[in-house]
Amino acid sequence: xxxxxxxxxxxxxxxxxxxxxxxxxxxxxxxxxxxxxxxxxxxxxxxxxxxxxxxxxxxxxxxxxxxxxxxxxxxxxxxxxxxxxxxxxxxxxxxxxxxxxxxxxxxxxxxxxxxxxxxxxxxxxxxxxxxxxxxxxxxxxxxxxxxxxxxxxxxxxxxxxxxxxxxxxxxxxxxxxxxxxxxxxxxxxxxxxxxxxxxxxxxxxxxxxxxxxxxxxxxxxxxxxxxxxxxxxxxxxxxxxxxxxxxxxxxxxxxxxxxxxxxxxxxxxxxxxxxxxxxxxxxxxxxxxxxxxxxxxxxxxxxxxxxxxxxxxxxxxxxxxxxxxxxxxxxxxxxxxxxxxxxxxxxxxxxxxxxxxxxxxxxxxxxxxxxxxxxxxxxxxxxxxxxxxx
Numbered sequence: 001x002x003x004x005x006x007x008x009x010x011x012x013x014x015x016x017x018x019x020x021x022x023x024x025x026x027x028x029x030x031x032x033x034x035x036x037x038x039x040x041x042x043x044x045x046x047x048x049x050x051x052x053x054x055x056x057x058x059x060x061x062x063x064x065x066x067x068x069x070x071x072x073x074x075x076x077x078x079x080x081x082x083x084x085x086x087x088x089x090x091x092x093x094x095x096x097x098x099x100x101x102x103x104x105x106x107x108x109x110x111x112x113x114x115x116x117x118x119x120x121x122x123x124x125x126x127x128x129x130x131x132x133x134x135x136x137x138x139x140x141x142x143x144x145x146x147x148x149x150x151x152x153x154x155x156x157x158x159x160x161x162x163x164x165x166x167x168x169x170x171x172x173x174x175x176x177x178x179x180x181x182x183x184x185x186x187x188x189x190x191x192x193x194x195x196x197x198x199x200x201x202x203x204x205x206x207x208x209x210x211x212x213x214x215x216x217x218x219x220x221x222x223x224x225x226x227x228x229x230x231x232x233x234x235x236x237x238x239x240x241x242x243x244x245x246x247x248x249x250x251x252x253x254x255x256x257x258x259x260x261x262x263x264x265x266x267x268x269x270x271x272x273x274x275x276x277x278x279x280x281x282x283x284x285x286x287x288x289x290x291x292x293x294x295x296x297x298x299x300x301x302x303x304x305x306x307x308x309x310x311x312x313x314x315x316x317x318x319x320x321x322x323x324x325x326x327x328x329x330x331x332x333x334x335x336x337x338x339x340x341x342x343x344x345x346x347x348x349x350x351x352x353x354x355x356x357x358x359x360x361x362x363x364x365x366x367x368x369x370x371x372x373x374x375x376x377x378x379x380x381x382x383x384x385x386x387x388x389x390x
Contacts, residue, residue, distance in 0.1 A: 001121045001249070003153060003160055004038035004113040005200040010053065010105055011180075017095035018176050019055050019087050027179040029222055030186050032089055034106055035202040037161055038113060039252060047078045047254050047309070050106070051202045053182040054089045057081045059305060059321070059345035061092060061099060068107050078254045080307055080319055082204050082343040086170040086183040122154040122246025125315045126239045127165075127334065132231045133184065134168025136326070137214040138359050139276050145329035146211055148235045149338055151315075154246040159199055164188060164236060165338055167206025167326055172213050172225045181222065187229035192236060204317075204340045207324040209349050209361060214280060253310040253388060259320075259378065260303045262368040274357055281359070288363035300366055305344045308382045318382050320375075321345035323361075327352035331376040332383035339379065350375075 010032045015024035032053040039047045048069065066079040090098045130148035149165035170183035189201045217224050273285065307319040317338045324341045328350070332339060349361040353372055367375075381387070 001118045002038070002040040002115045003118055003121075004036070004040070004115040005161060006036040006109060006113040007200075008034045008036070008105055008109045010034050010102055012090050012098060012101065014097070014101075016090040016098040019089065019091050020094060021091065021176060022094060023176060025180065029179040029181040030190070032180060032182050033186070034102070036106075036113060037163075037200070037202055038115070040115075041252060044254075045076050045078050047080070047252070049080045049082065049202070051082050051084060051204060052102070053084050053086055053186065054092045055083060055085055055087055056342060056346035057083045057092060059301075062344055064103065065106065068103060069110070072107050072110055080309070080343055082319070082340060083346070084170065084182065084185045084203055085205050085208070085342050086181065086185060087175065088170075088173060088178065088181045088183060090180060116155065116160060118155045118160070120156050121249040122156070123249055123311055123315065124150075124152045124154070124243045124246050125311075125338075126150050126243065127338075128235065128239065130166075130232070130235050131216070132235075133216055133228045134166070134208070134211045134213055135215050136210050137169075137212040137281075138210055138357070139274065139278055139281060140357070141210075143211060143326045145207070145326040147206060147329070147334070148232060148239070149206070150236060150239045151311075151317075151338070152240070152243065152246075157246070159196075159240075159243075161200045161202070162192075162240065164192075164201060164203045165206050165340070166203075166232060167208040167211055167329075167341075169208050169212035172217055172228060173220050173222060177220070178222050181225065183225055184229035184232060187226060188233045188236060191229070191233045192240075195237065196240070204338075205342055207326045207328050207339050207341050209323040209325040209341075209351070210359075211326050214278065247312060247314060249312055252312075255308045255310075257306050257308075257378075258303050259306045259375065261301065262371045263297050263300050263302070263366045264368045265297065266363055266366060268358055268362060284360035285358060288360045297366055301345075301347065304347060306378065307344055310385060310388060313385060316382065316385060318379055319343035322347045322350035324350045325352040325361075327354060328376065328379060331379045337383035
């Protein structure tokens with residue numbers, strides 16, 4: 001096996017759109033990156049994972065990247081794109097010039113990927129409940145599924161690459177406030193690179209649809225990102241410094257499925273406005289009720305690409321495009337599976353199957369309950385690695 005890594009600086013060199021806006025901005029508070037990890041195994045297509053500091057990556061752009069990578073490389077690949085979902089990055093959805101800039105940066109940097117020959121590959125996966133940085137942002141609700149996770153790949157006892165996973169929105173500051181920033185993600189990675197020289201770190205977002213720093217942050221200033229990321233970094237260090245012996249990797253498997261969706265208009269007529277809302281919750285619900293967040297069913301995709309990356313019989317990852325609520329972690333075997341969101345496409349909030357009180361997120365959830373039940377079953381089956389060719 002070969003493992004390749006590359007970190008590309010993707011700071012804009014010209015004014016670009018802020019998130020879902022045509023307001024132009026250029027300055028950055030900290031560097032933005034596209035982080036690439038490649039796994040090459042004999043007899044199968046190489047697997048590329050791209051973690052990009054942006055709020056969302058639609059499937060059309062992911063497909064453009066895949067076609068470009070295959071043309072540049074001269075052979076087919078499997079590709080997973082994952083957005084870090086920082087709300088303070090250039091907008092890949094509305095800024096076509098930045099789309100082209102990022103595409104050219106990635107294609108022009110492929111020759112810089114550093115490959116390591118790994119004769120005895122192994123991995124360590126760990127997770128801990130961690131809500132010091134992110135909690136449920138819905139008043140009166142405590143999520144039981146907020147996890148800091150680390151997935152490390154080894155050559156014998158030498159740690160080479162670690163995927164950091166956390167399921168909390170990167171939304172410390174107010175919308176369109178300050179300069180571009182990769183938020184807690186970039187600060188955690190920068191701190192870990194300094195503490196563990198020569199190792200490569202990247203990031204994936206867990207099911208964070210209902211999780212954010214709304215009730216953990218002490219302010220909405222840029223400096224607060226540093227405090228919150230420091231808490232999360234301490235947790236990652238604790239995991240990295242207490243890793244057990246790596247488990248061997250025999251053969252990794254990648255599979256995809258086009259998952260069909262049923263849509264329906266959002267019906268909130270029977271829901272009342274709770275009395276115990278925070279000011280921010282009340283503000284966002286009023287915006288949603290005014291139609292600012294209305295979802296036109298005719299514009300919504302009727303299928304999505306779901307992906308399953310099986311590292312070993314003891315661990316795998318499921319990649320899907322929604323802003324999925326944390327309760328969906330209840331459908332997987334957490335000892336053996338991670339759920340990675342806003343990957344290989346983008347869609348809006350996916351609320352849980354449990355009874356819901358009215359929230360802003362429900363105004364943007366047009367997926368039927370029956371579809372959610374099928375999705376939950378798919379997560380459970382893939383977590384158990386059913387129907388996997390041994």
